Amino acid sequence: MSFLVASSLTRRYGDEVAVDGLDLEVRAGEVHALVGLNGAGKTNLMRMLLGMTRPDAGKALIDGTNVQHASPSIWAQVGHVIETPFTYPELTVRENVTAAARLHGVPGDAITGQTKHVIDLFELTHWADARARHLSLGNRQRLGLACGLVHRPRFIVLDEPTNALDPAGVVIIRDLLRREAETESAAVLVSSHHLDEVARIAHHISVLHRGRLVGSIDPDGIDLERRFFDLVHTAELELQTGDIHA
Amino acid sequence: MRDALAVELLKLRRSPVTWITGILMVVLSPALCIAFVSVVEGSGGDSLLAAKVQALVSGTGWVAYAGLLNQFAASALFVGFGVAVIWSFGREFSDRTVGSLFGLSVRRTSIATAKILIMAGWGVAVSVVMVVLATGLGSIVLGVPDGAALGGMAKLLGVAVLTAVITLPLALPASIGRGYLPGIGVLVLLLISAQVAVLFGSGAWYPIAAPGLWAVSGQHEAMAVTAAQLALVPLTAIVGWVFTARWWGRFELV
Numbered sequence: 001m002s003f004l005v006a007s008s009l010t011r012r013y014g015d016e017v018a019v020d021g022l023d024l025e026v027r028a029g030e031v032h033a034l035v036g037l038n039g040a041g042k043t044n045l046m047r048m049l050l051g052m053t054r055p056d057a058g059k060a061l062i063d064g065t066n067v068q069h070a071s072p073s074i075w076a077q078v079g080h081v082i083e084t085p086f087t088y089p090e091l092t093v094r095e096n097v098t099a100a101a102r103l104h105g106v107p108g109d110a111i112t113g114q115t116k117h118v119i120d121l122f123e124l125t126h127w128a129d130a131r132a133r134h135l136s137l138g139n140r141q142r143l144g145l146a147c148g149l150v151h152r153p154r155f156i157v158l159d160e161p162t163n164a165l166d167p168a169g170v171v172i173i174r175d176l177l178r179r180e181a182e183t184e185s186a187a188v189l190v191s192s193h194h195l196d197e198v199a200r201i202a203h204h205i206s207v208l209h210r211g212r213l214v215g216s217i218d219p220d221g222i223d224l225e226r227r228f229f230d231l232v233h234t235a236e237l238e239l240q241t242g243d244i245h246a
Numbered sequence: 247m248r249d250a251l252a253v254e255l256l257k258l259r260r261s262p263v264t265w266i267t268g269i270l271m272v273v274l275s276p277a278l279c280i281a282f283v284s285v286v287e288g289s290g291g292d293s294l295l296a297a298k299v300q301a302l303v304s305g306t307g308w309v310a311y312a313g314l315l316n317q318f319a320a321s322a323l324f325v326g327f328g329v330a331v332i333w334s335f336g337r338e339f340s341d342r343t344v345g346s347l348f349g350l351s352v353r354r355t356s357i358a359t360a361k362i363l364i365m366a367g368w369g370v371a372v373s374v375v376m377v378v379l380a381t382g383l384g385s386i387v388l389g390v391p392d393g394a395a396l397g398g399m400a401k402l403l404g405v406a407v408l409t410a411v412i413t414l415p416l417a418l419p420a421s422i423g424r425g426y427l428p429g430i431g432v433l434v435l436l437l438i439s440a441q442v443a444v445l446f447g448s449g450a451w452y453p454i455a456a457p458g459l460w461a462v463s464g465q466h467e468a469m470a471v472t473a474a475q476l477a478l479v480p481l482t483a484i485v486g487w488v489f490t491a492r493w494w495g496r497f498e499l500v
Binding site: 099 | 249260352
């Protein structure tokens with residue numbers, strides 16, 4: 001079953017088409033990676049999937065429900081980190097995660113346990129009572145991920161989750177996403193610039209260019225970088241010659 | 247809604263902005279006013295400062311103190327409460343945390359409402375603490391207050407609470423403007439507009455000016471404010487809350 005669906009999604013900003021009639025499905029139990037150059041439309045696509053922006057055309061569905069009309073019970077199953085994560089500098093690490101757990105609908109009697117669980121999982125125990133403003137950039141990213149995933153969501157949308165993470169943090173997020181997809185049947189959508197990294201976690205890799213899906217890469221294939229640039233250059237050439245509409 | 251309230255209360259309790267503005271409002275108004283009144287009483291009204299202060303107050307002792315406090319509070323608290331409301335809403339955009347308020351099991355209208363309720367509750371709490379502190383300070387310096395003095399303090403509480411309430415609609419420009427500065431700009435404009443409304447004699451019907459006019463109404467008969475005019479203050483706050491919550495339920499990230 002497809003849990004996250006983009007159906008002919010289009011979003012324009014003036015003359016600029018950020019996402020151009022894009023179709024995408026992320027099924028339960030799979031990690032789907034989006035790769036593309038800067039400005040390819042990855043973040044814009046994710047924003048529409050999370051109801052942060054409205055499409056000019058098409059629709060975004062979560063578990064079959066249009067996100068523009070999704071109820072709190074649907075959103076309680078969604079975890080995300082897009083751009084700036086849920087980190088309030090005046091709150092401690094523990095307070096940030098507790099606050100996120102409350103807003104994600106974690107039941108009152110489970111908040112303490114799940115807060116401790118994700119703080120341990122992201123190896124933030126040493127800083128649990130430190131204010132977020134005192135954390136390093138990497139630990140702030142870990143905190144943001146902990147806040148976004150504290151409620152064990154079934155649908156996970158992460159925009160460049162390994163940004164600023166050290167190698168240990170990258171391994172944590174990689175193992176977590178694979179585990180959530182494979183043992184908890186979560187539908188996971190991640191974006192990244194790092195082909196090697198997504199090849200290790202993703203079951204499917206889609207390539208975006210200028211707001212369109214221009215192809216896919218086999219995560220188990222060889223020379224992913226070459227395949228990526230072939231797809232991007234071909235798409236760019238077709239765009240310039242206008243053949244893409246043919 | 248309970249979860250949104252709990253989270254907003256936590257942010258308020260941990261915020262240096264609300265602590266600093268709160269302490270300044272609680273301490274500054276009573277301390278300055280008691281100092282001014284002491285100058286007038288101590289110098290027998292002969293000093294330059296005493297002459298200036300005397301132009302602002304009528305009476306002596308507690309009457310002068312309560313009158314001065316009411317005048318001072320109306321404008322000083324408008325800025326203090328206004329800054330706190332603008333911070334509460336604008337910080338989500340300035341700190342770029344607003345994106346994480348999407349895709350939650352708590353609706354954004356509930357988050358906006360929680361912010362308004364927490365700021366209103368904080369405004370009442372700051373007002374009560376300020377009046378208690380002002381009364382205590384006055385008792386130490388000016389002696390035990392009589393019935394009229396306590397009446398002046400009760401009015402101060404009313405002025406302070408109404409001032410807190412009328413700043414709540416500043417949530418809307420801080421939200422639409424997506425940051426602190428647009429909210430601060432509107433706050434300044436409102437202060438100026440209140441002065442203009444008073445100058446043109448229609449201040450009592452202008453909810454931004456009404457608490458300030460009520461604060462000085464005991465000393466200037468021409469500035470009397472009716473209960474109906476004061477009732478426009480909470481009404482304006484409710485309208486502001488409705489529009490702010492509605493905006494938060496519909497806005498997009500840019």
